[in-house]
Amino acid sequence: xxxxxxxxxxxxxxxxxVGGWAHAAESPSITSPGTKPAAGAAAALSQSILLAQASTxxxxxxxxxxxxxxxxxxxAAPVAGATTAAAPEAAAVPMVHKGDVAWMMTATMxxxxxxxPGVALFYGGLVRSKNMLSVLMQVMVVFSLITVLWVxxxxxxxxxxxxxxxxxxxxxxLAGVTKSSLADTFTADVKIPxxxxxxxxATFAGITCALIVGSFAERMKFxxxxxxxxxxxxxxxxxxxxxxxxxxxYLLGKGALDFAGGTxxxxxxxxxxxxxxxxxxxxxxxxxEAMAPHNLALTMVGAAMLWVGWFGFNAGSNLEANDGATxxxxxxxxxxxxxxxxxxxxxxxxxxxxSMLGAASGxxxxxxxxxxxxxxxxxxxxxxxxxxxGVVCLWGVTGLKRMLGADDxxxxxxxxxxxxxxxxxxxxxxxxxxLGGTGGDSFSIAxxxxxxxxxVVITIVWSAVVALIAFKIVxxxxxxxxxxxxxxxxLDIAYHGETAYNK
Amino acid sequence: MKMVxxxxxxxxxxxxxxxxxxxxxxxxxxxxVKGFGRQKGHTELYRGAEYVVDFxxxxxxxAAVDDALLDRVVEAIESSARTGKIGDGKIxxxxxxxxxxxxxxxxxxDAL
Numbered sequence: 220x221x222x223x224x225x226x227x228x229x230x231x232x233x234x235x236x237v238g239g240w241a242h243a244a245e246s247p248s249i250t251s252p253g254t255k256p257a258a259g260a261a262a263a264l265s266q267s268i269l270l271a272q273a274s275t276x277x278x279x280x281x282x283x284x285x286x287x288x289x290x291x292x293x294x295a296a297p298v299a300g301a302t303t304a305a306a307p308e309a310a311a312v313p314m315v316h317k318g319d320v321a322w323m324m325t326a327t328m329x330x331x332x333x334x335x336p337g338v339a340l341f342y343g344g345l346v347r348s349k350n351m352l353s354v355l356m357q358v359m360v361v362f363s364l365i366t367v368l369w370v371x372x373x374x375x376x377x378x379x380x381x382x383x384x385x386x387x388x389x390x391x392x393l394a395g396v397t398k399s400s401l402a403d404t405f406t407a408d409v410k411i412p413x414x415x416x417x418x419x420x421a422t423f424a425g426i427t428c429a430l431i432v433g434s435f436a437e438r439m440k441f442x443x444x445x446x447x448x449x450x451x452x453x454x455x456x457x458x459x460x461x462x463x464x465x466x467x468x469y470l471l472g473k474g475a476l477d478f479a480g481g482t483x484x485x486x487x488x489x490x491x492x493x494x495x496x497x498x499x500x501x502x503x504x505x506x507x508e509a510m511a512p513h514n515l516a517l518t519m520v521g522a523a524m525l526w527v528g529w530f531g532f533n534a535g536s537n538l539e540a541n542d543g544a545t546x547x548x549x550x551x552x553x554x555x556x557x558x559x560x561x562x563x564x565x566x567x568x569x570x571x572x573x574s575m576l577g578a579a580s581g582x583x584x585x586x587x588x589x590x591x592x593x594x595x596x597x598x599x600x601x602x603x604x605x606x607x608x609g610v611v612c613l614w615g616v617t618g619l620k621r622m623l624g625a626d627d628x629x630x631x632x633x634x635x636x637x638x639x640x641x642x643x644x645x646x647x648x649x650x651x652x653x654l655g656g657t658g659g660d661s662f663s664i665a666x667x668x669x670x671x672x673x674x675v676v677i678t679i680v681w682s683a684v685v686a687l688i689a690f691k692i693v694x695x696x697x698x699x700x701x702x703x704x705x706x707x708x709x710l711d712i713a714y715h716g717e718t719a720y721n722k
Numbered sequence: 723m724k725m726v727x728x729x730x731x732x733x734x735x736x737x738x739x740x741x742x743x744x745x746x747x748x749x750x751x752x753x754x755v756k757g758f759g760r761q762k763g764h765t766e767l768y769r770g771a772e773y774v775v776d777f778x779x780x781x782x783x784x785a786a787v788d789d790a791l792l793d794r795v796v797e798a799i800e801s802s803a804r805t806g807k808i809g810d811g812k813i814x815x816x817x818x819x820x821x822x823x824x825x826x827x828x829x830x831x832d833a834l
């Protein structure tokens with residue numbers, strides 16, 4: 220991409236940012252450091268329905284915000300947003316517990332650990348050595364870029380207020396947020412510092428965009444990856460995150476259960492990756508030349524880092540260090556283990572040998588599948604979900620992959636997309652109290668499944684459409700695919716001026 | 723003077739080297755190579771992407787020897803590198819026109 224185009228784009232973004240900052244500076248923020256307007260229905264209803272007990276103190280909060288359908292059970296992250304004030308007189312003094320804060324800081328760090336180095340190494344080991352650095356770069360830089368954009372405008376649009384599809388720009392540049400600002404948890408009077416919630420969610424946005432690069436590994440321009448990430452983050456991640464987890468969000472209102480981001484993160488990323496893989500075309504020599512992973516040992520290290528970090532991803536989505544977090548924790552442990560075993564057994568039966576790549580992929584598949592379910596299913600349900608994901612995602616990277624015909628280099632759709640879809644649907648089944656889940660007496664598998672399916676379909680369609688548009692924009696501006704020469708030589712030399720391994 | 727080139731299985735390198743030292747060969751050059759003859763390769767499987775790997779890792783040993791020593795060198799390599807299974811390798815003997823020792827400038831047999 221030439222200097223002129225780069226300057227034009229930089230000017231455009233600078234104008235957007237300055238304009239937005241001016242807007243934010245004008246309108247004084249509503250946020251007070253004291254009682255955060257309650258998450259209202261979200262927190263209240265999730266308490267009463269998921270835990271099958273009515274919390275008296277949430278009744279007051281529930282009355283304040285009647286946005287959601289009472290029978291729906293949104294188990295999503297609470298809204299630290301600008302919902303109209305709850306009834307503070309009925310609620311007790313909001314408490315911030317040091318244990319919760321310490322845990323959430325740890326959880327946030329764990330998710331960073333998942334992205335950089337976890338995803339980076341997991342993907343890096345799978346490509347040829349001439350492209351190792353390009354993968355590491357794309358993951359690290361995309362994660363960093365999205366993190367910055369998150370605090371500039373992402374948080375505001377996703378969580379900064381009420382809305383069916385998106386919030387607003389009231390909190391652009393985190394206007395009005397101070398270190399005393401509070402964010403809601405699932406418990407009515409328990410809060411965490413808002414900065415902490417912002418940071419935690421930033422890592423989710425970052426890792427989602429970092430996951431997508433797996434699909435275009437070894438053949439997409441670096442500038443194209445960055446531009447695509449910005450557009451897709453803005454037009455897809457933010458609305459989906461808001462719809463599933465934000466105040467007034469459409470899917471939250473419908474009662475869709477997505478504890479830690481099966482739809483928001485995994486289906487979203489998987490579909491975007493698949494669209495990208497189609498539009499980019501296959502790598503030169505795909506199907507003919509050997510493109511064996513250059514370092515499966517690193518891939519395993521990356522997968523192990525993902526497993527460890529995912530405890531922060533899943534259990535951290537509980538926003539407090541209490542029994543809800545421990546349920547997510549144990550589910551994350553057993554589902555993954557079951558998935559590893561299931562993939563190994565299935566692969567052993569299918570191909571005669573259980574491979575390391577299979578075990579590592581199985582672990583990730585299990586982690587993906589349990590992500591939406593971890594807060595509401597029981598450990599036995601988690602084992603079933605994990606085991607099924609091991610088998611289904613094995614099909615996803617073999618049979619389904621052949622059927623789809625796209626060169627999804629690192630199987631982002633086969634594992635994250637398909638695993639996310641499976642997990643989202645099974646959440647609707649295994650949340651049932653009869654199957655060990657936390658669903659209440661009125662829980663209906665059929666109706667919950669329908670809601671889950673709705674969430675899945677909306678995410679797939681939205682992500683696909685936005686990805687298509689984003690790629691088209693990239694294609695027209697900086698260009699998507701590297702030249703044949705660069706692809707042959709390797710992206711490390713061509714785009715980063717380095718080789719990973721020098722004698 | 724002859725150049726003896728032997729392609730052998732990698733784990734046989736030490737044995738061949740010792741056998742050559744025992745009969746008076748003072749220097750060899752070793753390269754890691756890959757190739758195939760009648761020994762078939764294997765199939766590798768990465769998440770459903772199957773690769774047939776024809777090339778097998780081997781070791782190439784090159785030694786410049788005097789005509790008088792040639793037969794014993796060939797015999798030494800043959801017996802130390804043999805396992806009896808397919809893929810043991812081959813020995814090539816070629817004429818060597820000139821040999822020069824870089825340090826001293828010696829040529830011919832004195833350089834061997």
